[in-house]
Structure formats: structure tokens, C-alpha cells
Amino acid sequence: MTAPTAESAAQSQADLLSVDADFLWHPWSPSRVSAETTVVVAGDGCEVQDVDGRRFLDAKSSGLNATLGYGCRPVIDAISAQLRQLMTYDMGEGSNVPAIRLAERIAGLTGPHLTRTFFCNSGSEALETGIRIARFYQAVLGFPERTVVVSLDNAYHGSTMAAAACSATSSPVADDVAPSGFVTVRRPGRAGAESIEGPEGIEDLREFLSANGTRTAAVLVEPVQGRGGYVMPDACLREIREMCDQQGILLILDEVMTGFGRTGRMFAYEHAGVQPDILATSKGLSAGYMSLAAVTTTTRVFDVFDRNKDKAGFVHGHTHSGHAAACAAGLAVIDFIETQGVLSNVRARGEQLLDALEPVRSMPGVRDLRGRGLLVAVELDRARRAARVKDHMRGSGILVRRTGRSIVLAPPLIITASQTDRIAQALVAAASAAASEAP
Template identity: 40%
Template structure:
């Protein structure tokens, strides 16, 4: 009897212990199967942007994020220094709450039919950051759309004045977007297209290497190149000059101090509109709310996008001087702007942007970008002594290490990712562009991780 009573006890004890273990094993198996199916689904159906067909983008399958970090579907943690959009980081409660509240109240209403409060509030906020002349805002959904709108506005402006102009001057290594119109403003291989160009563009080659161009004494040489382009054909004056304050896709190139100010003066002397493309640099990334404010320059048209809503919802803004805006009453078809999209000024996107800008102001992210960017640049500077490094440069929280070749840069990016740091590549350059909310510890980790990945690559 005693044996009969005690025999089941060990079996019952083993079963109680094994059930949780079995359950955990089964949960892990199901989770792994789900992850593999997610990767397979992506490979079957998703066409990844700007990616070779041979590249497997599912090697990094991001699951979630918080602050300046993200995690992949396998649970590995990464420090994000590759996000061009992230202003206030991932999973910011204030932005998430604003999106939900606005979606519950009014997700959107077409601005071609009526006004809606979020668009007005955001346009007012942007006007408060900019010189008073830039008082009108056209909202679109992306930087490409915004720049396309800017080109069309510039051309229409001259037509309204009865002095049609269509030629545009810009950087040969500039990048203004991926639409047909914006691709025509670049000679970069990735921007080439097989259709006839709709833009008469005069594109200026860089007169110096990037490591030389960023020096103040290079500004006169670069300005002389633009002056020649402006006066290339006196019978065909340009409608506009187009510039990025930082050439991102074109090679992570920092322009010399004084260039934007000198270009504004050239445009004034020739009566040419100045369009500044701040799709990448605006909203603190450059260490100023707008990079053009570093030189107290007022463009005629300013385009911004990426940081405006911190990447939470697509949105872009085209800020236009009042004098340009007012000529559209002369439009012969509708007496106004013949451009826009059904989702222009999307209510939820505007709410997300307003919440993002609240965080930028409350957390002092513009000042943080300037301070931390300077600290990180100083810590990266010794890498310039490495024989495999051509230059170290930066602007705000944009840090650039130019290596000897695109292959070296690609290897550094891969090695860094293996070690839990996400970086970007721009030709031979490695770029670190962390969310503006990154803290001092995170900034040190970016510098150490980049330096370590470089050392491993060239060892």
C-alpha cells in the first residue's frame, strides 16, 4: 500500500516540471516558424526600395523600437545610427497619442475642398520658425513630391510675371528625389532614367574633392562655378537655383561656410529664385532648426520632410515666400495652384508633426544635435590618421567617415551591424545619423562601434 501511494508522486512531480518546459519549447518553435514565414512572405511579395534584386533585406527584419534602439525579429538589439527620419526616436508616447486622438476625431479631409485645423496649426508653427517672408506652406507627402512642387511653382511664377523661364541650376551630385522631374536634376547613376528629361537643367560639378570643399576658403571657387552656370546663356536666364545644404546621397558632402550666403547674393543679383532642399537637414538634424539659418539665408522656396513627423507618418512641407504665392492669382486656368494630392496636409500626419515638434522644443533636440554632433566629430577625428580613411567631417548629428573605397565603406557597415550598430553608406563614406534623442552614452557607443568596425575591416 505504501509503495502504491508513493509511486505516482514522482511521476506527478516530473510532469509538473516538464509541462512548462515543453510549453516553452513549443512556443519557441512556433515563434521561429512565424519569423521564418515573415521572412518568406517578404521575399515573395515585397519589392524593396533602392535595393538590388539579389540583396536579401530580410537578413535584418526589424520588429520594434524604443528611443534610439531597435530590435529584430530574433530579439537582437541594435543601436540605430542609420535612420534619416527619426527625430524623437521610436515609440514616443506623445506622438503615438497625438496620432490616435486625431485619427479618432478626423483622420483627414481634402484640402482642395475645405480647411481643417491640424494643417493650419502646423503651417502656423512652421512659419514661426522661419523668416517672415516664408509665410505660406504647401503640404505634400514626401520630399520628392515637395521638390517637384517647388520646381513647378518656380516655373509658374515666372510665367505669371509674363517672363517665362524654365532653366534650373543645381549640383550635378545633388539628389532631390525619385520622381521623373526630380531625377532630371542629377547626374548620379542611381538617378538616371530612360525617359526624355522634362527639365532644362544646368548642373554644376564640384570643383574640389569633398575633403577640400568643406573648408571656408573653398566657398569662392564653388560660387564661381555657380556664377558661370547662372550666366551660361544670357538669353535663357534660369528660373531657379537648387541646392541642398548637405549633399546626402551625392557623397555625404559638407559645403563650405559662406557658400549659401554667397549663393543668395548671386540669385538676388540675377533675379533668380533660390530653392533650398532641406528634406534631410531640417528640424534639428543639422544642429539648427533649418540648416539655411546657419548663414541667415532666406530662400524663396524651402522644402522639408524627413524629420517633420519623425518618420511616424509621411508628410512634407513646401514653404514659399508670400510674393511668389501671390502671383498664382494670375494662373490662367483656375487662378491658383494647380498642384496637390488627395492626402496633402493629411490631418493625422499634421498632428504627428505637431507632436514631434513639441518634443523637439521640450527636449531641446536642436541644441542636443549641435552639442553631441560636435562631441562625436571630435572623437571620430583621430580616424583621419588611418591610411584607409580619406576624411572625417560632419554637420550637427550627421557624422561622416570617408574611406578609401565604396567596398571598404560597405564592409564597415556590415561589420557594424554584426556588432549591433546600424550605419549608412554613401559611396565611399560611412554615415552615422542617429535619432536626435540619442543620449551621451549612445553617442559614445556609435563612435566606438564605428571605429571598431573600421579597425576590424582593415585589419
């Protein structure tokens, strides 16, 4: 692990947090800065080190984006080489080699129909782009009334205006300023306290589309919800694909968290054997080494724009769309996944983690254990108990993610068997300790 810089070593974590509290505006305010906030100064493999020299096993991959861990030399070298040659060039009036090659590479991975990729900078931007494509697509085809985007409850699609509006539970936007045309329905796999695994679990969506299909532009789905690790049943995803096809509605799949290996396949939709019309990816695409996201569409969707330039075109973009160094990182990440057996490791470690966590199912205060690949969640009965589990884990030297009452595990895809055991043993112990404490 790289040693901290002289500047960071000269200040303690407490000193830095004091400055942080005075000057930084953190995401997801009110600020979460406290004496327990980790100021990370170095990382190596699956571990990070704070400014006071304490080491932690990062079981959440930073923000689920450090998918290849820290210090991945092939990715760093690819970025460095590209920066020395050309950091980027305006994609609005030109192009660059890494962007061209990465778009070609993505088309080779996503399947026979997903062929056109638009690059942007973050998952939120990717979802905004996908929504805009869907609405423009319908309007150009002569259906301007098709503006509604339907999403599922408990989903998280980003923090920008339209992305946040795609789920009532995750939107920070006040009702009086929220954009219109967004509807949330009950997600498949849940009916009260019961789990519904078959196509009958999408009755709410079916009913909505039956009544409102002619004004619906797209259905937006996460194959595995990042908020709580709910796995979309494969049968439900196939049924949603069929409903969209029947009614001329586009299917947008949000694989910002799951794309590029998180579930043990390159893309989570492969488990169900379906393809979306629009695919949004980000976190795993550059493994946290650069800011990069991709929106990949079918040839059919792209051709509607290409044939109707006088009506639409696609007047949308970002200064850093297709940033050359970021795209070089994406190419190196894909190379690493394909040559280093990453997907097979995800499948093996994911099964190992779920098996080792099985004892928590019967513990007081635990409601569920679920997951796919290396996206696993333990749901507690209340958020306060989940917060205590997270604190116990940190005390054991392991950083985890808490969303509401769920502890979400999403370690780097390169995690070893021994590190997986360490996470599972610590979580079993933490859940046991939290169960014995007062509610």
C-alpha cells in the same frame, strides 16, 4: 521595447525573408534582401529589435526620418487623438484644423518671409512641387523661357522624375525618358582633391548662370548633402543667394534631410544666415510617424500666383495633402523639439561624435571625416571598404547607412552621450579592421 506580435514571433527572420523574396518589391531595386537583411518588429528610443530578438542601436534613424526615435509617446498620442476625431479632409475643397495650425507654426519658425506652406506626402513630392512652383512663377511673370533648374553634383533630391533629374549622379531615369530643363554643375567645396571653402568654390555655378541666367528658373541646393554628408560652406550658400537675387532666379533649399533639427538648428540654412524662396522639408517634420512633407514659400512667390489666378493659380495637389493626422504629428514633433532641449542635444552630441571619430582621419583607407550636427560621414577610399565597415558595425549591434564609399551617421536627435560614444568606438574599431583587410 514592445514585444513582437504572436504572428511575427512564430516565424524566424529566415522564414520571413523567404516570403519577402517571393512577394515584396523593395525600393532601390535590385532587391537588397539577403540573410543579413534586418526584419524589424519593434523599436524603443534609439534602438530597434529584429524578429529573432536581436537589438540594434539605429545610427541612421531608419531612413534618416526617425528623428525622435521609436515610441515617442507625445507624437503617438497626438496622432491617436486626431484619428479618433477626424483622420483628414480634402484640402482641395476644404480644410482642417491641424493643417491650419501646422502651417502657422512653420511660418513662425522659418522666419519673416517664408509664410505659405503647401503640404504633400514625401520629400520627392516636395521637390517636384517646388520645381513646378518655380517654373510657373517665372512664366506668370512673363519669362516662359526660364525653365532650367540647376542642381549640384552628388546631390540627391528624390526618386520621382523631375527630382531624380536634378542630379546626374543620383538619377535612375534613362536619358531617353528623362525630363528636360535640368542641369547639374560641380558642387561648391570641391575642386579635384582639394576642398574650397570660400565663395570661389562656386565658379562653375557662377559661370553657368552668367551664360544662362535668363533661362534659369531656380537653383536647387542641399545645405548638407545627404549622399556623403558634404556640408555646403556657409560663404558659398550666401554667395548663391546673392547670385539668385541679382538675376531674378529662385533659390530652392532641399532640407528634406536637415530640416527640423538635424544640424543643431531648426533649419540648416540658419547657419549661413540666409533664407530660400522655396523650402522643402519632410523627414524631420513628422519624425517618421506619418508621411508628411511641406513646401514653404515666401509671400512674394505666393502673391504672384494669388494675383494671377486667371493665368496660373496652382493646379497641383495630392489626395492626402494636409492629412489631418499627419499634421497633428508635425505639431507634436515641433512641440517636442522645442520643449525637450532637442536642438541643444544635437549640437552637443554632434560635437562629441566628431571629436570621438577624429582618430579615423589618420587610418589607411579613410579619405575624410565631415559633418554638421547629427549628420556625420566617414568617407573611405572605395565602396567595398565602406561596405565592410558597415558589416563590422552591424556585427557590433549598430546599424549605419552607406552611400557609395561613405558611411553616414544620422542617429535620432534624442541620442544620449553614452550611445554616441558607443557608435564612435564601434566605427573607429570597424575602420581599423577594414584598413587591415585586403582592398
